[in-house]
Amino acid sequence: MLDRRRYLSLLAAAGVGAKITLEPTISRAQSLDAGVAGAGGQAAELSRSLRELHGSLRVSIQKYEGTTLRQSQEFKGATLTDGPRQWQLEQKTRRVPDGDGWEVALTCTLEKGEAEQTAISVDFPFNDWETANYVMIPGIVYNGNRYRAIGNGYNPDYPADMYYNPGVPLTISNNPRLASDVAMPSRIELETCGTAAPAMSFFSPKFRKGWIVLTEQGTRLGNSGLSVEESASRESCEFRISAPVVRQQVAGFGDFRPSEDRASNWTPGDAVSIRFQVFTFDADGIPAVLQKFMDVRKSLTGPTMPRNLLPMSKLAELGTDICRGNFTETKAGRYYLPENSKHFQLGWVSGMINTYPMLALNDATERRRVSEELDFICSRMKGRSGFFYGFISEDGTIRSEKTHPQFPAVQAMVRKNGDVLFWLIKHLMLLKAQGHGDAIKESWELAAGGLATAFTRTWRKHGEFGQYIVPETGEIAVYNSTAGAIVPAGLALAAEYFQHPDWLAVAEEAAEFYYERDIESRGFTSGACADISQDADSESAFGLLESFMALHQYTGKRGWLNRAKVQAALCSSWTLAYDPLFPAASDIARLNGRMAGAVWASSQNKHAAPGVCTSSADHLLKLYRATGNKRYAELIRDIQHAHAEAVNMPGHITTDYLIGSSMERIQPSDAEGKGAVGNFIRTRNSWTETNGILMALELPGIYVRPGEGVLFPFDHVEAEYVRESRHAAVVRLTNDTAYAARVSVLAETARQSARPLGYTAFLGWPRVEVPAGGVVTVRVTRDGKVARQA
Template sequence: MKRGGIALWLLAATSIVHQVKGQAQAKDLLRALQGGIHVSLQQYQGDSLMHQWTFDGNTLTNTQGRWQLEWQQSAIPGSTAGQEITLTCKLLEGTAPSTAVAVDFGFGHWQRENYVMVPAIVYNGNRYRAIGNGYNPDYPKDMYYNPAVPITISNNPRLSVSAAGPSGLELSTTNTSVPAMSFYAPAAKKGWMVLTEQATRYGNSGLNIRENDSRDSCTFTITAPAMRKMAAGFGDFHPSGDQAPDWHAGNEVTIRFRVYTFSASGIPDLLKQFMTLRKSLAGPNHPRNLVPMSKLAALGTDICRNNFVETKAGSYYLPENSRNFQLGWVSGMINTFPMLALNDEKERARVARELDFITFRMQGKSGFFYGFISEAGALGTEKGSSDFPALQAMVRKNGDVLFWLMKHLLLLKAQGHAQTIHPEWEAAAQKLAAAFVQNWQRYGEFGQYIVPETGEISVFNSSAGAIVPAGLALAADYFHRPEWLRTAEAATTFYYQRDIVTRGFTSGACGDISQDADSETAFGFLESLMALYQYTKQPVWLERAKVQAALCASWTMAYDPVFPPGSEIGKLQCHMAGAVWASSQNKHAAPGICTSSADYLFKLYRATGDERYAALIRDIQHAHTEAVNMPGHITTNYLIGSSMERIQLSDAEGKGSIGNFIHTRNSWTETNGILMAMELPGIYVQPGEGKLFVFDHITATPIGEDKGVVTLRLSNTTAYDAAVAVMAESTEAAKKPLGYTAFLHWPKVAVAAGATVNIKVAKNGEVTVL
């Protein structure tokens, strides 16, 4: 058996190099990293590789028959760092049972310190200690009260932590937010990336990475189709069931990819390059206008308002279908915010009762809050086990409490209801902020889990506190405590250097994972960076926010994937670009960010003028709408306007789950939809500057512009009436950070279903319906 998986193959064959103009450039791109490329045929018995033959030129004759390899190669417009290559492999004569085609990119002078990323599943090679063999494993005893605990992840695809021996991982393109593999080599100060398509005629492709036993070479492989021995589940593995196709004379397969090599001074450069390239091969996606944002908000708030309950524990809006209460993360003190924004006396009173319940029943002596309480009033623990009997709480939930409680106070004041603020709420916020500051001074981090009774960190070394600096920044301004802002700046600097610059990911915020990389800390940390930019005006936070936004983009579907045509998503022909992958353990995407409107991305767009940030939000919002249960578009078995958290492109839950909704509902996704409709404008425009961006499910066409006033034609092609929020400002005004209650001042334009309305928009934000 001929095996070339780790060998280095330079593009030296004259018949290939001279086949198409530009081949030399691709050779040079790989040579800069001691790399090369080769193409091989792989014959399988089941999922076991039996034989491998490598092309040495553009023809190959083996025991199966005679093969031909055709290269088409071209420069990429506007890029000197990349080449686009299309390979077509054809069986001219013979029969080839169970055979796949592999494209290997081999690199010598490899080092274990190289940062490896496959977006939405592998960060820093996932080269960390792994525990458990399933979903949400218990922590071992050595993780408690141990500041030196190593990052510990679930049983995910990963490169080995050991310095020698087998090391590799096998993925499908459907495990990723965009089919891509990349690495940054610190010694060479270079980055490398390859992007390919989801599938060929033989199905979804494979993305494999394998290091040799001595760790001095590494091969990145695209296979058509995916041929994994084991498929990754939610913290475990199961037989993939992958099958290679049988070939007959005349059969062929085409693999298209773009390969890039570029200078990079650190992991942030690789992340920013990914942000630039993520849609370069697939091209622009095409979001559908289905349901206006105002309609989604109305449906979502109706669901929430009808789920206010009285229990023995207290009064609150129900989280999903349980009568028990969960704070932060997916429900409590987040879903109350849009209800408060209704400015309705009844809902304002309900929100007050929930805030009373939270502050009186759930705050521990230390100032930290417990994360769970049963309807009977029993406080619950999180990540607890017999090894650690003390009641714990998620640091992430406490960060949410501080941030969202401060937003509630700001909103009440902005609405003119400052007199309704209970002093106990402000006292609770101050006590929580002080607890975070105290822990920062004591430990130099916020940890992953804490003990609310004592304030001690029970589990260290994650990014679970990513949103805490945002809460501290708001509290520092509100309560006039500048020392809290200094703590926020110090903590944000620490997390940026440790987690982004050194590790290349954030981790550990979700309550059902270990310290796996996750999207929720990534977006939460962006919230903190933009909060610091707002309150300090220092450009360093904006520059770091650009890097963080790139990391966030790596968790977000960059293209509209193809689902099985017989699946529910396939039948609905959903455009799922913008779905946000959860974590490297929970291998599915979701309709939105848990739990946020991503208005910080909008703030970043305003501050930089870079439309990629606006497009990222629009993709997220539109993917969310694709998952909402509407007449003729059924996604749950609940109410119209409800939604669920699972958009499953991978086979992590079995091949039968691909493209099928789980027919439940999740309150956080509904809250997320309301927040996006509320905190993002439907239209953003800078009259007289030629800047216009539409987030809502309508079209806006400029039909005239004069002296800083633009005339727009708004068209609503959906089946639902729309009330479109319009934000207009001057370029100069856009330089000023946007506050947390700016949405209260955006005028709304009614556009009936199927109707067209013309409006005039002035720089001062005034809107006139013509």
């Protein structure tokens, strides 16, 4: 437990002191209406908005014995008397500027007496509740996680009834969830830092309303708690913010353990301030709630302030050097290692994805190596049906990715096969764009076409792709989930490459199916990681966004762009919206790390990671170009800069491996124990390194529209206009890092931005050399030319 001075010192040490306000003051000029719950003015308006959902706002004193709540006393006015103890409550409420929400600052003070093991609770009880309501807590709870759960630990085995069963219900690991069984208690309890943003939300189909509450990570008492609890009858539900957090159970990676949380001891004069924002709004469905969340996710914690640490060109140089050194020969074949072992996995953790940036080097040696890996994959890992096996040991043994004693057939992930189709076509497109089309082998094209045919055949037969398939026969072994999220993108690219319109039709049908079932109905995507069940996960969310943008590119239909906006909002819910405070002695705190933009993995694997597994997220760039919505650009920049925070560099050690290496664990939560919070695991992951190279490759260093006032830096440089005319802009680039930067420039007009960006467009982006600690001025014209100015 932290006292106020200690908590503020930790804030300062983490470099986020300006982000978490512990006092109820508002820095903006707008005035506040003082009062308590039920008072006039802004507080009354807030109360009226809550009543639209049959809800209200209450503040209570909660007395605990350990983690057991023994007594709750609600404030009925500004003063609460409990024997010798007297509490005072001050509430300040105002409208959120330029929004339809309210910001509340509550200060609770113990004026007389002493109180042991006591917490302050801000409660939002809602009557006329329905279990059909969609409940979302970003990065961990989607649709209340109200699904069948299995196992009691990481990556549980599937029961027999999940195999070859088209009617299998969506099945998750043992995660925090609202109960499906009305006979069971229905409660979720979390710590703020166990979420992608300290927020809770729901959508009511009955009232056609959405509701979101945002709060801060903590108060002077430490991290706060978030909980959702339904009544036994399920006719009411209460959302709660508590200071400090007091949970009975702590969620791990698919299991729970007893909590060590404790409420605080109070003496006269002790006070705590809690700040939160509440939004009640019209919503015609779950997509509206997701989009509203993206709009307001930083409203309370404020804009993120990423650090410029590592130019993208330096990141690419180091990453490709590491990958070059990891090319190996085993009994299985010749390939770039996708892991620390010599076994090989396709897709997912970068097998046959890390080859793409190596091919982009346009180096004869690496082109030969990429060719050898593609030969190995197409000859050793392709099943008779056209689907690929996902895993092969270094001795050449094909391994099953899900097994059950009753079902011995070797299975493979649908997600990995989707990656194969998408990335294999991208390899072929890149070779042609580089002028090396003659290096493309017929066996590669036959494999890509055969895989597209296999997906089409499966879709036509089953109306879905499933989660696991049998590559030998093409049968779906495990149905359900959104594991095939990226398949429509792969089919769209294959349809264009082979001029096969039937594949594009299937891509549209499949993408529409996923949108209607998983986004509009469930409010999440799931099951794309090899180490989870059918849990909600970020990888399928970003994969489906890739598909929507591919379909927008190849069909020209506006509807896919509209779906992409909703999907990007879901992706934002998986991405840290603020810079969490980490323990002062932790790795991240000692490095003053700013981790806004780290991407939460899944509702089972409760940690964030440096980047999207495995993608540059250039689909967000394409969405930004098409819409002009700056939030998409800011999301990309957050993700890229959080990635750099995890890269092992001199004076910034994050792994026990080479300079430029990185690992997948950014841990704000205590899911792995309190000792894991803020500490890096001392290993490396090929996919995070690949992810960094891809961002350096497929994202421009700066984006500019000369003569239109649009300038956005993605790279680790500052960019500002010196002057601008109708036809050109003079831009100053400042590199404050310790490394020279080669900054790529994407310059275009608004008219050009309305046209889709090709998958190999990065080959034509000019680059500007900016020395370490240096400043360079360039002239950028509307036709994309860049010239250095004296």
